[in-house]
Each structure stands twice: as C-alpha cells, then as structure tokens.
Amino acid sequence: xxxxxxxxxxxxxxxxxxxxxxxxxxxxxxxxxxxxxxxxxxxxxxxxxxxxxxxxxxxxxxxxxxxxxxxxxxxxxxxxxxxxxxxxxxxxxxxxxxxxxxxxxxxxxxxxxx
Amino acid sequence: xxxxxxxxxxxxxxxxxxxxxxxxxxxxxxxxxxxxxxxxxxxxxxxxxxxxxxxxxxxxxxxxxxxxxxxxxxxxxxxxxxxxxxxxxxxxxxxxxxxxxxxxxxxxxxxxx
Numbered sequence: 001x002x003x004x005x006x007x008x009x010x011x012x013x014x015x016x017x018x019x020x021x022x023x024x025x026x027x028x029x030x031x032x033x034x035x036x037x038x039x040x041x042x043x044x045x046x047x048x049x050x051x052x053x054x055x056x057x058x059x060x061x062x063x064x065x066x067x068x069x070x071x072x073x074x075x076x077x078x079x080x081x082x083x084x085x086x087x088x089x090x091x092x093x094x095x096x097x098x099x100x101x102x103x104x105x106x107x108x109x110x111x112x113x114x
Numbered sequence: 115x116x117x118x119x120x121x122x123x124x125x126x127x128x129x130x131x132x133x134x135x136x137x138x139x140x141x142x143x144x145x146x147x148x149x150x151x152x153x154x155x156x157x158x159x160x161x162x163x164x165x166x167x168x169x170x171x172x173x174x175x176x177x178x179x180x181x182x183x184x185x186x187x188x189x190x191x192x193x194x195x196x197x198x199x200x201x202x203x204x205x206x207x208x209x210x211x212x213x214x215x216x217x218x219x220x221x222x223x224x225x226x227x
Contacts, residue, residue, distance in 0.1 A: 044157070102147075106155055
C-alpha cells in the first residue's frame with residue numbers, strides 16, 4: 001500500500017520567514033495530494049491540494065509543488081504569521097471511480113515565533 | 115462545522131470494556147472513514163466504508179470493528195479495550211469520486227486505563 005513520509009516533524013520559524021514541509025510517497029499511481037492544517041484542539045481542515053497533472057499551485061501565502069518523477073511534494077508558507085502555528089499533514093491518494101483512500105504523513109508541528 | 119458529529123467527545127474506559135464511538139453526518143456523503151491520531155504518527159486509517167453495505171479494513175484494523183447502519187452513520191467499536199488504544203479518534207466523510215476534500219468530525223479523545 002501507499003506510504004507517506006513527512007519531514008521535519010517540528011519546525012520553528014520567525015514571524016515573516018518562510019516555512020517548507022516536504023513529503024515523499026511510495027505509490028507511483030497516487031495522483032491527489034492534499035494538505036491539512038490542524039490547530040490546537042481542533043479537527044484537521046483542508047488548506048490546499050494538488051493533482052498530478054499540475055506541478056505547482058498557489059493560494060495567497062501558501063503553495064504546493066509536486067515532483068512526480070521523484071515522488072515528492074512540498075508545502076511552502078511565505079510571510080509566516082502567528083496564526084500559521086499548527087500541525088500540518090500531507091496526504092496522498094489515487095482518485096478513481098471507487099473512491100479514494102487518503103494516506104497521511106506523520107505531521108509537522110509548526111511554531112511561528114513573534 | 116456540525117456537518118460531521120462524533121459522540122462522545124471524551125471518554126475514559128477500563129481495560130477489557132467494550133466501547134462504541136459514533137459518527138453521524140448531514141453532508142449526504144457516501145464515503146466515511148475512521149482514523150486514529152497518535153503523537154508523531156499522524157492520522158492512521160482504521161476502517162472505511164463507501165456505502166451502507168461496504169466495509170473495508172484500513173491500515174490498523176486489528177482490535178476494532180465498525181458498523182455502517184445507514185448512509186449517515188458509521189460506528190467504531192472496541193470489543194475489548196486495551197491501553198494502547200488510547201488516542202484521538204476522528205471520523206471523516208467524502209463525497210463521491212468527483213469529491214476529494216475530507217470533512218472531519220471534532221474528534222473523540224479516548225483513554226483506556
């Protein structure tokens with residue numbers, strides 16, 4: 001089955017700096033890669049996703065890049081703010097008619113220091 | 115977001131007891147999932163269901179069972195709870211094959227003593 005590894009497990013950045021989280025996956029058939037943000041005590045929420053037919057996607061201060069050849073994808077947060085402090089999860093799945101099962105990475109705890 | 119509701123929110127139980135966690139959703143989604151979250155291990159899939167008559171084992175199904183009583187309800191049972199099942203449990207739903215975002219419940223914090 002699919003295996004997703006996520007690094008680093010913790011990341012501390014100064015407010016205004018950039019944060020980068022990297023994930024690798026094992027199943028070359030995976031074609032959908034979402035990122036979830038989980039604030040302290042709350043449920044995970046989707047923040048951005050990317051499909052395999054796209055190499056990069058941006059939404060304001062966050063962006064995801066995908067390298068299918070190397071089987072890795074990354075989340076980039078620019079101009080970090082204290083409210084970006086949370087645990088971030090990457091995931092991978094295969095979209096098909098029978099539905100898709102997400103496999104999650106281990107999570108990255110991001111702390112933005114004011 | 116009350117679209118996906120988990121009960122109870124917190125539970126402490128003793129080793130060997132049977133316990134059921136319930137999940138209900140008003141989003142009309144076919145697909146429902148149970149995950150457990152442990153520090154440093156992220157979200158791991160326990161069971162999932164694509165339809166009322168469909169049950170599938172996930173990554174860590176041993177020691178758990180599920181029941182999909184209706185499209186809107188998906189229950190997770192621990193037949194004989196053990197301490198290493200202490201974790202935060204999340205239910206999630208997804209729409210059909212064209213839908214990709216998973217919607218999570220608020221989570222159930224289970225402690226087995």
